[in-house]
Amino acid sequence: MTNSSTASVSTESNKSLWVAFAIMTAIFAIAPIWVYPVFLMKVMCFALFACAFNLLLGFGGLLSFGHAMFLGLAGYTSAHAAKVWGWNPELAVIFGTFSSMVLAYVVGSLAIRRQGIYFAMITLALAQMIFFFSLQAPFTGGEDGIQAVPRGQLFGLVDLADNTNMYVFVLAIFLAAFLFIWRVIHSPFGQILKAIREHQDRATSLGYDTDKYKLLAFVISGALAGTAGAVKALVFQLASLTDVHWSMSGEVVLMTLVGGMGTLFGPVAGAAVIVSMQNYLAELGAWVTIVQGVIFVICVLAFRRGIIGEIANLIKKPL
């Protein structure tokens, strides 16, 4: 998707990005003093999920409408590894990430055979298949999900049942993944991805095997979404059908849209906004869905740059 603010994310001026990164890190480091840590961990999980999604949509121009399958599957596999096999949390997260990576390779290979709107419909349909699989497969616990997942001992040493330890663990993973995505975007690979987004045929005629690049982007995105799902399962000690449902795929689109697609920090801001909204409007029940729908409509009609995109446009610097 072409977005005027995305073009401004260039390699020349990285200062504003580093400043923004410092601010974001500082916020997440200090915020637990005032804000409930589990809530912040949820924000970080969704922020990572949305950043992974944005790598695909904002920089590759590929709208996956089934990203919940990577979040959900990794949640199940890591929860299973931690609970049934008794693996350490770091291994469980790696296992969850890996399983989503494999799934992303399979789904990506299929979905990149079509473009644009078909790509979105195929990913949505395959995600629905994973949903039914999760509903029926014996190890997922069906409607109940996998409950009471132990957070375990990090490297066998640090007890993650303690919220402070868990918080540091989640923050470290989030920041590491964020820096990784940042690096990917500014790598030659990221530049080619953007070229494909802008004009696929031209990229092909320049000699790039566009399918290979799209698939790699899809695999990276799916794997990182898996990391988010695995960490989320440990934080909440629960892997459930909610994370595989299509509405979750819609939510991550919304987060990215609200924050600003194609910006580096947009998905983080978007995730913070949407998760807070769900938290504070929870007692309104079905109204949350309606409010989300309204935000979708407003964003598409009048606010396509998103929060961070608007700010970047205002200060004329990439964010």
Next chain:
Amino acid sequence: MEIFGIPSQALFGQLLIGLINGSFYALLSLGLAVIFGLLNIINFTHGAQYMLGAFVAYLGLTKFGMNYWLALLVTPLLVGATGVLIERTMLKQLYKLDHLYGLLLTFGLALIIQGLFRNEYGSSGMPYPVPEVFRGGFNLGFMFLPKYRAWVIVASLVVCLATWYVIERTKLGAYLRAATENPSLVQAFGINVPRMITLTYGFGVGLAALAGVMAAPIYQVNPTMGADLIIVVFAVVVIGGMGSIMGAIVTGFGLGLIEGLTKVFYPEASATVIFVIMTIVLLIKPAGLFGTQK
């Protein structure tokens, strides 16, 4: 009597259900294909508009005593009119943008509509009585065919074929197909293309609402009845390819039947069989069975 070790009653019963589901797949994917052809937008609201159709019929009956036949006529017009409104006020602004924005907008609208109805009516279903004329059924010897179900299959076939006829064989359809190929040229010939686009969207939405009315007596009237259905219909559309109207109809009915057969022979896979077929089609013929890759 048994066929492949399955009692024929069960087999034909499931085939009938498959045909019924197929009727709705065909009607809905037809609407999606018609809208996509001219607007280049995948109408994610389609499922919600199908639900709206069922609800308008239900509310019409309970609040105003509107009978089934009147509902069949009024509902598509009413819901189609809301579609016209949506197109005029919102979708119109998106045509010059990436097509994906249309998908996102209609997804948001679907959330709003479904959310509003779930708020008001909860998520349990409400029954809609089968119209008087269609109570009872025919005994075909090998199975019992409820009259209403026979009617749904026949009616949706007629609607589908009529739509095909109008688009492929009439002058109006020729304008429509021409505008799909090259809207600015058609406009230059003095045809009001924007109005045609609006009416096309209204028509597609009306088809969804019609499907909703027909579905009301079979499935219960439920705010989420369209939400999961639309994803299956998307898969149907990917399998058939949106290039051909006849393709959408054939694929819809065919997949309904296959789904019914799966329920007999391997029930565990009945929810996923259409997605599996989609995967296979993507591997063998990525453009879809009746589609042409652009």
